Amino acid sequence: MKKISLLLGCWMGCAVALLAQGTTTAGIIPLPQKCTLQAGEFVVKAKTKIVLNPNNAQMQKAVTVMKDLLKTAAGFALPVSKKATDRNVIICTLNPNLKHDEAYKLWVQKDKITIEAKTPHGVFYAMQTLRQLLPPAIEKKTVQSAVKWTIPCLEIEDAPRYNYRGLHLDVGRHFMTQQEVMRYIDLLAYHKMNIFHWHLTDDQGWRIEIKKYPKLTKVGAWREQTKERTGELDSAGKYIAHWDNRPHGGFYTQAEVKEVIAYAQKRFVTVIPEIDMPGHSLAALAAYPKFSCSGGPFRVEGQWGIFEDIFCAGQDATFAFLEDILTEIIAIFPSPYIHIGGDEVPKTRWERCHACQTRMKELGIKGEHQLQSYFITRISMFLAAKGKSVIGWDEVLEGGLAPDVIVMSWRGIEGGIEAAEMQHNVIMTPRQYVYLDYAQDEASPAKRVLPLQKTYSYDPTPVELTPEEAQYILGVQGNVWTEHIPTFERVLYMAFPRAAAIAEVGWTQKEQKNFDNFKLRLQQIAAHYDAMGIQYYQP
Ligand code: ACM
Numbered sequence: 001m002k003k004i005s006l007l008l009g010c011w012m013g014c015a016v017a018l019l020a021q022g023t024t025t026a027g028i029i030p031l032p033q034k035c036t037l038q039a040g041e042f043v044v045k046a047k048t049k050i051v052l053n054p055n056n057a058q059m060q061k062a063v064t065v066m067k068d069l070l071k072t073a074a075g076f077a078l079p080v081s082k083k084a085t086d087r088n089v090i091i092c093t094l095n096p097n098l099k100h101d102e103a104y105k106l107w108v109q110k111d112k113i114t115i116e117a118k119t120p121h122g123v124f125y126a127m128q129t130l131r132q133l134l135p136p137a138i139e140k141k142t143v144q145s146a147v148k149w150t151i152p153c154l155e156i157e158d159a160p161r162y163n164y165r166g167l168h169l170d171v172g173r174h175f176m177t178q179q180e181v182m183r184y185i186d187l188l189a190y191h192k193m194n195i196f197h198w199h200l201t202d203d204q205g206w207r208i209e210i211k212k213y214p215k216l217t218k219v220g221a222w223r224e225q226t227k228e229r230t231g232e233l234d235s236a237g238k239y240i241a242h243w244d245n246r247p248h249g250g251f252y253t254q255a256e257v258k259e260v261i262a263y264a265q266k267r268f269v270t271v272i273p274e275i276d277m278p279g280h281s282l283a284a285l286a287a288y289p290k291f292s293c294s295g296g297p298f299r300v301e302g303q304w305g306i307f308e309d310i311f312c313a314g315q316d317a318t319f320a321f322l323e324d325i326l327t328e329i330i331a332i333f334p335s336p337y338i339h340i341g342g343d344e345v346p347k348t349r350w351e352r353c354h355a356c357q358t359r360m361k362e363l364g365i366k367g368e369h370q371l372q373s374y375f376i377t378r379i380s381m382f383l384a385a386k387g388k389s390v391i392g393w394d395e396v397l398e399g400g401l402a403p404d405v406i407v408m409s410w411r412g413i414e415g416g417i418e419a420a421e422m423q424h425n426v427i428m429t430p431r432q433y434v435y436l437d438y439a440q441d442e443a444s445p446a447k448r449v450l451p452l453q454k455t456y457s458y459d460p461t462p463v464e465l466t467p468e469e470a471q472y473i474l475g476v477q478g479n480v481w482t483e484h485i486p487t488f489e490r491v492l493y494m495a496f497p498r499a500a501a502i503a504e505v506g507w508t509q510k511e512q513k514n515f516d517n518f519k520l521r522l523q524q525i526a527a528h529y530d531a532m533g534i535q536y537y538q539p
C-alpha cells in the first residue's frame with residue numbers, strides 16, 4: 001500500500017510538474033502530434049460503458065486489452081453498450097476520413113471519452129494512450145480498490161511518422177520463455193510499436209519446432225555450456241569471461257508460437273520471424289551437418305562471435321532443406337515479411353568447397369560475395385512466389401542486391417542509403433543509435449556505449465536522400481542481442497527506457513521531438529514501468 005501511494009504520489013507529482021512547466025503535453029510516449037490539456041478529469045467507474053461503432057470483431061479486439069487491464073486492476077467489466085447517450089461512456093467510432101490507418105482522435109471530457117479512428121488499429125492506439133494517462137496502478141495484477149481511475153481532460157490528434165516501428169529480440173543466444181516474449185510484445189504495443197522481430201535461430205541455438213526436421217530442436221536448441229562475462233575487466237580492459245559448465249537451451253513448439261502470434265495480433269503487432277542464413281547457422285548444422293561444406297561434425301556454439309561453418313551454397317539439398325523449413329514458417333506466421341538474416345557470412349568454407357566452387361563456375365560468377373547474392377536471391381524468389389517480402393541485414397547488398405529484398409541497415413546508415421537509392425525498401429537499425437545491448441551509462445568501461453539521448457536524437461531518414469528516395473525508408477527498429485544478456489529481467493533493463501526513445505523516433509514528427517520534454521514524460525511512464533515490475537535503467 002505504501003509503495004502504491006508512493007507511486008501515485010510520484011505520478012501526480014509529475015503531472016503537476018508538467019502542468020507547472022506550462023507544457024501542452026500529458027505524460028504520453030510517443031508524443032502525439034497535437035495534444036491540449038484541459039481542466040477536469042474523466043473517472044472510470046464500475047458502471048463505465050464502451051460504445052463501438054461499428055460493433056464488430058475487429059472493434060471488440062481493439063478494446064480488449066484495455067478491458068482486460070481494467071478488469072484486473074480495477075475489477076470493472078466495462079461492458080459494451082448500444083446507447084451512445086449514456087453518461088460516463090467511452091465512444092469509439094470509425095471515421096474513414098482520417099488520413100492514416102493508425103491515426104486516431106481522442107477527446108476526454110468529464111462525462112464522456114470520444115475516440116475516432118480510420119481503423120480499429122487507431123482505436124487500439126487511443127486505448128494505449130488512455131492506458132498511459134491512467135494511474136500506474138492500471139498495470140497491477142490484482143484489484144487496487146483504493147485507486148481513483150482518473151484520466152485528465154484533453155484533446156489529441158495523432159498519427160505516426162513511419163509505418164514500420166519495431167523492436168527485435170534475440171532468443172538464439174539466450175532463450176526467453178513464451179510468457180517473457182509476450183510481455184515484451186505488450187510493452188512494444190504500449191509504446192505504439194507495431195513490429196516484433198523475433199530472431200529465432202543462431203549459432204548458439206535453434207528455437208522453433210520444425211516438424212520435418214525434429215533434430216533442429218532436439219539437438220540444435222541446446223548447448224553444453226556458455227561463455228559468460230564475469231563483469232570484471234582484465235588488465236587490458238577486456239571483460240573476463242568463463243565457461244559456466246551449465247547446459248542452456250529451450251525452444252517454442254509451433255503451438256506456442258501460434259499463441260504468441262495471436263497475443264500480438266490482439267495488440268496490432270506483426271511478428272516477423274528471422275531464420276538466419278547462410279551464416280549464424282551452427283545450431284542447425286550441429287543437427288544436420290550434411291548441409292555444411294565440410295560435413296561436420298559440429299556442436300551448438302557456447303561462445304559469441306562469427307563462425308566459419310555456414311550453409312553450403314553448392315548443394316541443392318541445402319536449399320531444399322531451407323525451403324522445407326521456410327514452408328513451415330510461412331504456414332505459422334501471417335506476417336507479410338520473413339527475415340532471412342544474411343549478416344556476417346565468412347566465405348572461407350565456400351572458397352575451399354568443391355560443390356560451392358562448381359556452382360560458381362556453372363553460374364559464371366567470380367567472387368564468393370556473388371555466391372552469397374545467389375543464395376539470398378534463390379531463397380527470396382522462393383518466398384516471393386509464396387507472397388512474402390524478404391528482409392535481410394545490410395550485407396545482402398554485397399555481391400548484388402536480390403530483387404525486392406528489404407534492407408535492414410545495421411552496420412551504420414550507409415547500407416540504408418545505398419538500398420534506398422536503388423529503390424529498395426529500408427528499415428533503419430543502425431547499431432550506433434538503436435542497439436540496445438550496448439551499455440547505457442556514459443561512464444561504462446564497455447567498448448560500446450549508447451546513452452538514451454543519442455538514441456533519442458536519431459532521425460531514420462538520412463539527409464543524403466532525395467524526397468523520392470526517402471519514401472523507401474519504412475521506419476526504424478531497436479535491436480536487443482542477448483550474447484551478454486542471460487535473463488529477461490536484464491533484457492528489460494537494457495531495453496528500457498531506450499526502447500521508449502525509439503518508439504518516439506518512429507512515431508513523432510522530427511520537428512516536435514524535444515529530449516527535455518521526453519524526459520519529463522518519461523517520469524510518468526517510468527511509474528507505469530514500476531507498476532509493471534520492470535527494472536529499467538536509471539542514470
Ligand atoms: C547483426 O547485428 N549482426 C545484424
Ligand code: ZN
Binds near residue numbers: 293311313315350356
Ligand atoms: Zn559448399
